[in-house]
Amino acid sequence: MKWTRRDVLKGLGGLPILGSIWWAGTANALVKSKDRSEILEQLKIQPSLPSALPEIGGSPIRLGIIGFGIRGEQLCRALGFATQDWLDEMKLEEETTGNTQLKEFLDQEKLNIQMTAVCDVFDVRAEHVIASFSTPEHTVKRFTTYQEMIQSGEVDAVIIATPDHWHAPMAIEALNNNVHAYVEKPMTHTIEETYQLRDAAENSEALLMVGHQHRQTLSFKTANDIVKKGVLGHVSIIQTFTNRNDDNGAWNYDIHEKANEQTIDWDLFLGSAPKIPFNKNHFFRWRKWWAYGSGLSGDLLTHDYDRLNCVLGMGIPTSVTASGGIYTHNDGRNVPDVLQVNMEFPDFSTGSSQPKGKEKGMAFTYSATLGNGFSRPTILMGHDGSMELGNNLTVWPDNGSTKYAAMIEEGKMKPNVPIYHYNPGANMPDAVSSATSQYFADKGLMWTYIDGVRVNSTYLHLREWLSCIRNGGTLSCGINEGFDEAISAHMTGLAYKLGRRIEWDQEQQLIVPIEGVNFDEVLLSST
Amino acid sequence: MTGTLQKESLTKSLVFLRILIGWHFLYEGVIKLFNPDWTAFGYLATAQGPFDWLFISLTNESIIGWVDTLNMITLIFVGITLILGMYEKLGALAGMVLLGMYYFAHPPFPWLEQLNVEGSYWFVNKNLIELAALWVLYQYPTGSYFGLGYLKHQKTNTAKTPQL
Numbered sequence: 210m211k212w213t214r215r216d217v218l219k220g221l222g223g224l225p226i227l228g229s230i231w232w233a234g235t236a237n238a239l240v241k242s243k244d245r246s247e248i249l250e251q252l253k254i255q256p257s258l259p260s261a262l263p264e265i266g267g268s269p270i271r272l273g274i275i276g277f278g279i280r281g282e283q284l285c286r287a288l289g290f291a292t293q294d295w296l297d298e299m300k301l302e303e304e305t306t307g308n309t310q311l312k313e314f315l316d317q318e319k320l321n322i323q324m325t326a327v328c329d330v331f332d333v334r335a336e337h338v339i340a341s342f343s344t345p346e347h348t349v350k351r352f353t354t355y356q357e358m359i360q361s362g363e364v365d366a367v368i369i370a371t372p373d374h375w376h377a378p379m380a381i382e383a384l385n386n387n388v389h390a391y392v393e394k395p396m397t398h399t400i401e402e403t404y405q406l407r408d409a410a411e412n413s414e415a416l417l418m419v420g421h422q423h424r425q426t427l428s429f430k431t432a433n434d435i436v437k438k439g440v441l442g443h444v445s446i447i448q449t450f451t452n453r454n455d456d457n458g459a460w461n462y463d464i465h466e467k468a469n470e471q472t473i474d475w476d477l478f479l480g481s482a483p484k485i486p487f488n489k490n491h492f493f494r495w496r497k498w499w500a501y502g503s504g505l506s507g508d509l510l511t512h513d514y515d516r517l518n519c520v521l522g523m524g525i526p527t528s529v530t531a532s533g534g535i536y537t538h539n540d541g542r543n544v545p546d547v548l549q550v551n552m553e554f555p556d557f558s559t560g561s562s563q564p565k566g567k568e569k570g571m572a573f574t575y576s577a578t579l580g581n582g583f584s585r586p587t588i589l590m591g592h593d594g595s596m597e598l599g600n601n602l603t604v605w606p607d608n609g610s611t612k613y614a615a616m617i618e619e620g621k622m623k624p625n626v627p628i629y630h631y632n633p634g635a636n637m638p639d640a641v642s643s644a645t646s647q648y649f650a651d652k653g654l655m656w657t658y659i660d661g662v663r664v665n666s667t668y669l670h671l672r673e674w675l676s677c678i679r680n681g682g683t684l685s686c687g688i689n690e691g692f693d694e695a696i697s698a699h700m701t702g703l704a705y706k707l708g709r710r711i712e713w714d715q716e717q718q719l720i721v722p723i724e725g726v727n728f729d730e731v732l733l734s735s736t
Numbered sequence: 737m738t739g740t741l742q743k744e745s746l747t748k749s750l751v752f753l754r755i756l757i758g759w760h761f762l763y764e765g766v767i768k769l770f771n772p773d774w775t776a777f778g779y780l781a782t783a784q785g786p787f788d789w790l791f792i793s794l795t796n797e798s799i800i801g802w803v804d805t806l807n808m809i810t811l812i813f814v815g816i817t818l819i820l821g822m823y824e825k826l827g828a829l830a831g832m833v834l835l836g837m838y839y840f841a842h843p844p845f846p847w848l849e850q851l852n853v854e855g856s857y858w859f860v861n862k863n864l865i866e867l868a869a870l871w872v873l874y875q876y877p878t879g880s881y882f883g884l885g886y887l888k889h890q891k892t893n894t895a896k897t898p899q900l
């Protein structure tokens with residue numbers, strides 16, 4: 210057949226259109242990926258991968274749980290032990306709201322452990338453990354006191370999830386008996402205890418792990434790499450926050466209906482705390498009083514401080530000032546519910562892109578309220594860039610950056626457009642983040658993947674501890690990290706209560722004394 | 737007479753619509769083809785509405801790679817068939833399936849929080865409208881007017897009709 214011009218036009222007219230679009234798409238994608246690799250090349254960030262841990266082999270590690278309250282229950286779940294109530298509740302939620310927690314729990318890899326013992330001063334909770342975690346072969350045994358449990362020879366390791374004033378005595382007892390201990394944060398309640406616990410840990414064959422599970426968060430390891438590579442330049446200030454505005458957030462937890470003097474061993478709860486008559490409010494909401502807890506500085510600042518100490522390793526601040534008050538929950542508590550903290554690190558530096566000696570020193574701020582829930586993100590602010598730190602990471606270049614001056618000038622970087630975005634949930638690093646990936650980041654797809662399985666960080670933290678017990682290795686939150694955390698929190702408590710600047714003497718390894726002031730007395734006092 | 741004229745201008749506008757939609761699909765597909773990091777993971781993982789479980793299950797490590805590839809190939813296939821005017825019915829059908837999935841992954845239902853959208857929608861959004869447009873194209877193929885179909889058509893015509 211012979212093709213007329215009309216045939217060609219009408220029959221093949223689509224071809225040039227197709228060609229152009231293909232060309233445009235390729236060109237566009239290539240330019241983008243070139244810009245992106247240029248930025249990534251300059252940043253040299255390596256998204257961290259989960260570290261492989263050796264098997265926990267041999268006979269099962271025998272565990273005892275001390276304190277089966279809110280946190281104790283979470284820790285047991287992370288270890289693979291859930292109560293029937295929780296399983297039923299999650300089953301229901303799975304059906305009604307699509308909550309996937311049950312599936313995640315069931316998918317969690319089983320650890321080589323045996324839950325052999327429980328110690329809790331509240332009968333209901335101790336019995337709950339026995340009923341839930343006993344197996345046909347083995348009944349969980351209840352011990353009245355932690356000393357009896359630790360000395361029984363029936364536990365290789367203990368989990369300590371009691372109120373703060375019990376952390377150190379229990380951990381020290383365990384370590385002195387060469388029983389491994391996982392102790393919740395804050396590591397200690399007083400300054401003296403902090404040193405005693407450090408001695409005990411250093412002299413024990415057993416391992417002490419402090420319960421800052423976020424040390425396992427993959428994004429923090431990447432954040433560490435980002436800072437080390439000088440992506441942010443000299444970080445001069447870090448802002449951290451607590452924003453909560455509900456009963457749970459203000460530590461007004463439910464009071465159990467079966468709580469009474471018969472079901473609770475009140476004296477054992479009090480321990481070193483001032484002897485007062487039975488008080489349910491104190492028992493369930495102990496965080497509100499200095500005698501058992503330490504409010505914002507011990508309960509929540511410690512998380513933020515340790516997150517940054519994990520990323521930067523800046524150690525104990527040279528000095529701390531703090532102020533605040535009871536402004537949102539005047540309900541009989543004596544710890545502040547609004548707190549502003551400034552920690553100074555005049556000798557610390559994350560590196561510099563400017564002439565030597567110009568930049569040195571950093572401030573860490575913590576601003577907390579229990580009367581407003583507007584989310585303020587954690588930001589590290591450097592001369593060359595800023596980073597939002599969370600489960601996801603986002604890095605923006607700074608308009609005044611020395612390091613990126615040329616790229617900003619050429620328009621390859623823009624101060625309001627992130628140059629790096631890390632989202633472990635999406636399984637890919639993404640430079641020059643689009644509005645879309647920004648949104649997904651904010652939404653908090655905050656899962657960590659290990660070989661394609663979504664896991665919770667508390668499980669990873671406990672597994673690391675158990676693996677080190679069996680195989681050796683370094684703990685990511687051992688006594689040194691715990692010591693930094695505890696001292697920084699206590700300095701903050703003192704600064705708030707005394708209304709004075711509290712200083713740390715790095716050489717002497719002690720808080721600079723103030724004449725006529727007994728620091729531990731101040732910390733424990735009710736005002 | 738007016739009937740055929742009207743029909744001709746309708747055909748032309750449908751060809752125009754066909755090219756535009758093909759353009760849209762092809763470009764989306766090509767961009768994904770040349771971006772090795774692209775993945776539908778985020779879009780699927782945040783799915784909402786009655787079929788969220790289905791989309792979330794597609795994010796499974798073992799199949800997300802297939803999902804991404806299949807999505808890209810289908811986008812390009814729809815684009816090519818619509819632009820070239822060949823197998824366009826099949827292309828329209830495949831496009832409708834894709835759009836239907838996009839629609840239900842993040843449906844603009846008033847009781848769901850509208851995530852990451854640039855306009856305001858109430859049950860109807862652009863995905864649904866494009867889907868409806870493809871439905872029209874499916875019923876009214878125009879490849880034999882403009883496209884590879886035209887050549888096929890002409891060839892059979894030449895065979896049958898003696899030249900004058």
Ligand SMILES: NC(=O)c1ccc[n+]([C@@H]2O[C@H](COP(=O)([O-])OP(=O)(O)OC[C@H]3O[C@@H](n4cnc5c(N)ncnc54)[C@H](O)[C@@H]3O)[C@@H](O)[C@H]2O)c1
Pocket residue numbers: 275276277278279280281328329330331334355370371372373375393394395420421422477478480492493508
């Ligand atoms: N790492 C985290 O994310 C995280 C989260 C929540 C709590 N925590 C920490 O966990 C600890 C416990 O907090 P919680 O919210 O579970 O408190 P909680 O009051 O709910 O539980 C404490 C439990 O310890 C028991 N207990 C008290 N004194 C005891 C004693 N002398 N011997 C044995 N058992 C005793 C109580 O009966 C109670 O069951 C706190 O130090 C808290 O800071 C950590």
